[in-house]
Amino acid sequence: MPRVGLMVTCLNDTLFPDTGKAVVTLLRRLGVDVGFPAAQTCCGQPMVNTGYFDEATPLVRNHLDAFAGYDAVIAPSGSCAGSVRHQHGLVAERSGDPGLVRAVADAPPVYELSEYLIDVLGTVDVGAYFPHRVTYHPTCHSLRMLGVGDRPTRLLTAVRGLTLLDLPGATECCGFGGTFAVKNAETSIAMGNDKARHVRETGAEVLVAGDNSCLMHVGGLLSRQRSGLRVMHLAEVLAQTEPVISDAGRAADRRSVGSAGVSA
Amino acid sequence: MSGTFLGTPAFPTAARTALGDSQLRRNLAHATGTIRTKRAGVVGEVDEWEQLRLAGAAIKERVLRHLPDYLEQLERSLTAAGATVHWARDAAEANAIVVGIAQRHGTDEVVKVKSMATQEIELNEALEAAGIHAWETDLAELIVQLGDDLPSHILVPAIHRNRAEIREIFLREMGRAGKAAPEDLTDEPKQLAAAARAHLREKFLRAKVAVSGANFAVAETGTLTVVESEGNGRMCLTLPEVLVSVVGIEKVLPTFEDLDVMLQLLPRSSTGERMNPYTSTWTGVTPGDGPQEVHVVLLDNGRTDVLADPTGRQALRCIRCSACLNVCPVYERTGGHAYGSVYPGPIGAILTPQLRGVGSDPQTDSLPYASSLCGACFEVCPVRIDIPEVLVHLRGEVVDAHKKASRLPSVQDVAMKAASWTLSSAARTERAARAAGFGGKLAARVARRDPGGRTVLGAVPGPAGAWSDSRDVPVPAEESFRSWWERTDGGRSRTSDSDSDGGRS
Numbered sequence: 001m002p003r004v005g006l007m008v009t010c011l012n013d014t015l016f017p018d019t020g021k022a023v024v025t026l027l028r029r030l031g032v033d034v035g036f037p038a039a040q041t042c043c044g045q046p047m048v049n050t051g052y053f054d055e056a057t058p059l060v061r062n063h064l065d066a067f068a069g070y071d072a073v074i075a076p077s078g079s080c081a082g083s084v085r086h087q088h089g090l091v092a093e094r095s096g097d098p099g100l101v102r103a104v105a106d107a108p109p110v111y112e113l114s115e116y117l118i119d120v121l122g123t124v125d126v127g128a129y130f131p132h133r134v135t136y137h138p139t140c141h142s143l144r145m146l147g148v149g150d151r152p153t154r155l156l157t158a159v160r161g162l163t164l165l166d167l168p169g170a171t172e173c174c175g176f177g178g179t180f181a182v183k184n185a186e187t188s189i190a191m192g193n194d195k196a197r198h199v200r201e202t203g204a205e206v207l208v209a210g211d212n213s214c215l216m217h218v219g220g221l222l223s224r225q226r227s228g229l230r231v232m233h234l235a236e237v238l239a240q241t242e243p244v245i246s247d248a249g250r251a252a253d254r255r256s257v258g259s260a261g262v263s264a
Numbered sequence: 265m266s267g268t269f270l271g272t273p274a275f276p277t278a279a280r281t282a283l284g285d286s287q288l289r290r291n292l293a294h295a296t297g298t299i300r301t302k303r304a305g306v307v308g309e310v311d312e313w314e315q316l317r318l319a320g321a322a323i324k325e326r327v328l329r330h331l332p333d334y335l336e337q338l339e340r341s342l343t344a345a346g347a348t349v350h351w352a353r354d355a356a357e358a359n360a361i362v363v364g365i366a367q368r369h370g371t372d373e374v375v376k377v378k379s380m381a382t383q384e385i386e387l388n389e390a391l392e393a394a395g396i397h398a399w400e401t402d403l404a405e406l407i408v409q410l411g412d413d414l415p416s417h418i419l420v421p422a423i424h425r426n427r428a429e430i431r432e433i434f435l436r437e438m439g440r441a442g443k444a445a446p447e448d449l450t451d452e453p454k455q456l457a458a459a460a461r462a463h464l465r466e467k468f469l470r471a472k473v474a475v476s477g478a479n480f481a482v483a484e485t486g487t488l489t490v491v492e493s494e495g496n497g498r499m500c501l502t503l504p505e506v507l508v509s510v511v512g513i514e515k516v517l518p519t520f521e522d523l524d525v526m527l528q529l530l531p532r533s534s535t536g537e538r539m540n541p542y543t544s545t546w547t548g549v550t551p552g553d554g555p556q557e558v559h560v561v562l563l564d565n566g567r568t569d570v571l572a573d574p575t576g577r578q579a580l581r582c583i584r585c586s587a588c589l590n591v592c593p594v595y596e597r598t599g600g601h602a603y604g605s606v607y608p609g610p611i612g613a614i615l616t617p618q619l620r621g622v623g624s625d626p627q628t629d630s631l632p633y634a635s636s637l638c639g640a641c642f643e644v645c646p647v648r649i650d651i652p653e654v655l656v657h658l659r660g661e662v663v664d665a666h667k668k669a670s671r672l673p674s675v676q677d678v679a680m681k682a683a684s685w686t687l688s689s690a691a692r693t694e695r696a697a698r699a700a701g702f703g704g705k706l707a708a709r710v711a712r713r714d715p716g717g718r719t720v721l722g723a724v725p726g727p728a729g730a731w732s733d734s735r736d737v738p739v740p741a742e743e744s745f746r747s748w749w750e751r752t753d754g755g756r757s758r759t760s761d762s763d764s765d766g767g768r769s
């Protein structure tokens with residue numbers, strides 16, 4: 001049995017832990033023994049993309065240490081998987097440490113979730129059930145840095161009950177871009193608003209993507225517009241199964257408790 | 265054109281003007297959208313497009329690796345064919361050479377075929393200062409010049425103008441610069457083109473000296489090439505007695521076969537055409553045919569500095585097709601002027617800082633950050649320039665230059681250092697996450713739940729304001745994933761019944 005390490009990503013760890021839990025649920029359901037190396041933190045992408053290579057170097061080292069001994073790494077993020085695959089080498093080279101360059105080359109392969117499900121497990125139907133109208137935004141790093149292609153939409157198409165709606169201008173960037181969203185906030189928002197408009201045009205109930213960072217940006221706009229649309233990570237959709245009656249009752253209970261103290 | 269890009273504010277500020285101009289945004293979205301679709305269509309027809317791209321990149325890489333050799337070969341071929349070769353280290357030298365040639369021929373005007381290199385060195389301004397008028401003959405370039413405007417696109421310098429604006433410029437300005445536009449001019453493209461043609465014809469027939477750039481220069485034969493769509497270039501290249509071409513040193517190609525590859529890549533990528541309407545090639549002087557005095561100015565102007573950077577040098581492969589501009593979501597919304605350079609868009613964001621050098625001017629230093637790193641530019645670039653890679657690399661150069669230059673670290677330096685320190689240890693990260701979770705608990709009291717069940721905050725004051733002015737802010741989860749994993753043994757021990765079902769129900 002290969003040892004698979006979950007790279008939950010720092011954003012998911014602190015802001016979207018449900019995505020991490022969904023990955024665990026999903027992989028267990030598919031018979032994968034997934035571990036969570038507690039030493040992991042952040043892959044260093046925010047530093048690299050802002051130009052702080054020196055500051056990224058200890059993070060790359062930490063990542064390598066944390067996942068040493070695993071056969072594969074899975075990340076529910078095209079962006080972070082892309083960063084490990086394409087930027088760790090750059091950081092290592094720039095650090096001038098040949099040992100680090102070698103360590104990066106020898107590191108276990110990192111997969112974005114949809115890549116792992118389809119390429120490694122050979123599974124398209126993960127046994128999910130999600131009776132909703134969904135549209136999918138292929139985030140730039142999944143699409144271009146990793147080249148995940150149509151894997152996510154193939155997975156979604158196989159979900160029972162799910163209606164997948166075409167997103168106009170799907171391949172266009174949502175405008176998040178890490179620190180771009182702050183450094184060039186106005187341009188970022190202009191891009192995000194166009195994306196949000198296209199999402200609303202589809203008539204979907206749920207916007208799905210493989211990166212919570214982009215969803216946080218577009219979802220933040222949709223939420224401010226009180227659009228009524230939900231955003232969900234691909235893993236969270238794939239983890240859904242047909243409710244068993246008793247569970248459904250409990251879930252309904254929890255929902256009412258969960259929203260109790262919140263001013264909607 | 266009298267304006268220059270000097271004094272353009274840093275990108276985010278300059279972009280604001282364009283973002284607020286809804287007409288401009290409509291013009292740009294329409295124009296880039298049209299070219300984008302056309303390009304995708306004709307590129308899709310070529311089965312071996314990827315091979316062609318690889319071939320294009322490989323040719324250019326070979327040139328860059330042996331640049332001095334090919335340039336010397338080019339000089340020999342050109343000289344043997346009767347041309348005079350000049351070397352210019354920078355803009356001042358290049359301008360002095362061209363001005364000198366014009367003055368020797370006692371002329372007070374030159375006609376020009378659109379050329380990025382001469383825009384880069386601001387040749388028109390230098391000629392003007394010497395009392396010599398430079399007439400742009402490319403239609404879009406003419407619109408920019410008459411409108412006393414700045415170019416905003418590599419291929420379509422007046423992309424930011426619509427037909428009605430162009431008509432107005434023609435009616436108002438043509439008479440002052442030569443043959444006036446007919447009074448009953450409408451904004452029909454045909455009529456606008458006819459007015460330009462009549463206006464320019466007069467100038468072509470009168471000019472003694474012409475100035476051009478070159479898309480490619482074949483070292484083997486000393487052949488220069490200009491590709492264009494309107495035929496104005498051909499008029500400039502054949503009618504005047506004297507022809508001066510200002511050519512960036514990276515434009516050299518080893519052989520004619522290499523030109524073959526480039527002439528397949530360029531028109532498809534730039535105008536979305538299978539072949540461009542006019543391809544002119546000329547080799548030195550042909551007695552009794554065309555210009556009888558031919559000069560070639562080989563321009564460095566920062567290019568050898570770019571060449572010295574192993575990551576950044578790929579920018580010199582650029583064949584100025586503008587495909588990267590047309591797919592760039594940032595360019596589409598901000599337009600070209602925001603980049604403060606004759607090279608706008610993704611290629612401008614990497615070429616300009618390299619040509620100018622980073623670390624001294626905030627406007628230049630803002631350019632590598634004028635991208636969301638979406639990668640659409642790399643995907644379309646016919647010579648496979650990895651623009652996102654160079655952008656990130658240049659961000660590193662900007663940061664390093666600033667760290668070196670100032671003894672006091674910036675707010676950003678401190679933040680990144682602190683984040684690096686925290687995040688390079690899981691223990692420290694966990695403590696920070698707990699604090700965030702605590703903050704999350706506090707924040708949750710004033711938050712609302714969005715329809716997806718995520719807890720969000722509305723507009724908040726302070727540094728998060730740049731985000732929260734238009735976007736709701738997610739509140740840190742009360743329990744981080746790592747603490748959940750620890751507490752529940754990765755969901756295996758059911759200490760709480762809400763923990764093991766993965767996503768929300």
Ligand code: SF4
Nearest residue numbers: 582583585586588645
């Ligand atoms: S960088 Fe590539 S796509 Fe952009 S103008 Fe140059 S050759 Fe064309």
